[in-house]
Amino acid sequence: MNRRNFIKGSLAGGLAVAATAKTEKADAAAGTFGGYADSMGVLVDLTKCVGCRTCEAACNKEQGLPEPDKPFDDYSVFDEHRHGGLPRRTTEKEYTIVNRYEVEGREKPLYRKFQCNHCNEPACLTSCFVNAYTKTPEGAVIYNPKVCVGCRTCMIACPFYVPTYSYSSAINPVVKKCIMCYDTRLKFGRPPACVEACPQGVMTFGKRKDLISLAHKMIDAKPGKYVNHVYGETEVGGTSWMYLSDVPFEEIGFNTHLGPQPIINYVKDFLAIVPMVLTIWPALFTGFHLLATRKQANKDESNKA
Amino acid sequence: MSLKRGKLIGLAAIIAMASPFTQPLNAVGEVFELSSLSNLYEGVSFDHDMHIEAASDNCAACHHHTAGTPTQDPNCIPCHKNSGEAESAACSSCHEAEPFTSANLEKTANTPYLHHKEKPGLMAALHQNCLGCHSEVGGPLGCQDCHTMTDKGEKYYNTGKYAPKPGKETGHH
Numbered sequence: 001m002n003r004r005n006f007i008k009g010s011l012a013g014g015l016a017v018a019a020t021a022k023t024e025k026a027d028a029a030a031g032t033f034g035g036y037a038d039s040m041g042v043l044v045d046l047t048k049c050v051g052c053r054t055c056e057a058a059c060n061k062e063q064g065l066p067e068p069d070k071p072f073d074d075y076s077v078f079d080e081h082r083h084g085g086l087p088r089r090t091t092e093k094e095y096t097i098v099n100r101y102e103v104e105g106r107e108k109p110l111y112r113k114f115q116c117n118h119c120n121e122p123a124c125l126t127s128c129f130v131n132a133y134t135k136t137p138e139g140a141v142i143y144n145p146k147v148c149v150g151c152r153t154c155m156i157a158c159p160f161y162v163p164t165y166s167y168s169s170a171i172n173p174v175v176k177k178c179i180m181c182y183d184t185r186l187k188f189g190r191p192p193a194c195v196e197a198c199p200q201g202v203m204t205f206g207k208r209k210d211l212i213s214l215a216h217k218m219i220d221a222k223p224g225k226y227v228n229h230v231y232g233e234t235e236v237g238g239t240s241w242m243y244l245s246d247v248p249f250e251e252i253g254f255n256t257h258l259g260p261q262p263i264i265n266y267v268k269d270f271l272a273i274v275p276m277v278l279t280i281w282p283a284l285f286t287g288f289h290l291l292a293t294r295k296q297a298n299k300d301e302s303n304k305a
Numbered sequence: 306m307s308l309k310r311g312k313l314i315g316l317a318a319i320i321a322m323a324s325p326f327t328q329p330l331n332a333v334g335e336v337f338e339l340s341s342l343s344n345l346y347e348g349v350s351f352d353h354d355m356h357i358e359a360a361s362d363n364c365a366a367c368h369h370h371t372a373g374t375p376t377q378d379p380n381c382i383p384c385h386k387n388s389g390e391a392e393s394a395a396c397s398s399c400h401e402a403e404p405f406t407s408a409n410l411e412k413t414a415n416t417p418y419l420h421h422k423e424k425p426g427l428m429a430a431l432h433q434n435c436l437g438c439h440s441e442v443g444g445p446l447g448c449q450d451c452h453t454m455t456d457k458g459e460k461y462y463n464t465g466k467y468a469p470k471p472g473k474e475t476g477h478h
Contacts, residue, residue: 050436052448057462071464073448108440189407196405200436201429205405206414206422217419221380
């Protein structure tokens, strides 16, 4: 090998390494992780829900949750409200709930099923400083209660107010939420218990990317039936659970102002500075301090002499 | 007591648990027992004649394109406009009784027909069809108007003798 070839080779090799390193870094920095390509999802057609609460019962049995306050065929829960008149939300013993909405101009009330939406880039995950959360390739956002320290940052980070806290436990309170039946079903290719139990077939289980095209086909096939929006397709970077509705989403308790950016994008510029601040600033300012006080130190020294 | 009556009248026509609603097209004049849910509920007796009358002889009102009358569903029209009478018009011949088996999930995932991906399973198809129509014509709508809950059902829904004791509410809403 002559010298010229050697230089050429090493240059090309170096460039290749630099190029791959650059793209990976760029992807990570730009936060372009759009979710796993083959992740599963659920499309919820809210127009079909009749509010029978079978999904709530199915979730309770599948997840081994405690006895409910009221029977699952007791529909007086739809009249219950939390403080401030807000509708029911998920709790430590109800990972999914159905709420009723009286919509003006709609003949019948609309029932909305609610559970963790399993974001592509979950805010709970990115906010957790003990890495309790995992987004699995199947699409579920699961968590490890053993490492949870109960700081409840995820509850504040979640744009859908999903994670709940086991306030009832004095000894080991942890965060609780829907895990898309990952341990018992999703891992084995089966849909969550609520999907299978639904007598109305409200939920379609499949690959997320297929469900998106299906949802748009359904909207196009019956003009005027659905609102022309698939909630969860783009919200906060996309979610595994997506919704179709025949009334505007903001009228039935959906936050329509979340935007398409994952929550982490709003803080990652700042977060990128933190390590830099922690490593460079102490040295830098110690240097400034030494420089600034050197004259004084010299003076003191000469005075002594 | 209509359940018992249905059981007696339709004795000859009662369908085995594994194959609810599998009847030839000439199922006129029969009372079926729909029992695919018989785990949590007793079977439901279904008077076919009465429903033919209620649908004014328009088979497509329930049977889409499979019973000879043309489909009205805009999702189905593009492909099934000219699909004639099917070999079997039974709900269960298209709508799987167990739609969530791995084999069926794979079939659904790989079907080139996008609208077949949202094809409901048998339970969902029956409920969508029955409840959809009942809410329009004023038929029974409550779950237990049609279904009698079994002991297993009461346990599943924490109701009846399995209902939570009153006063135990923790009020964590």
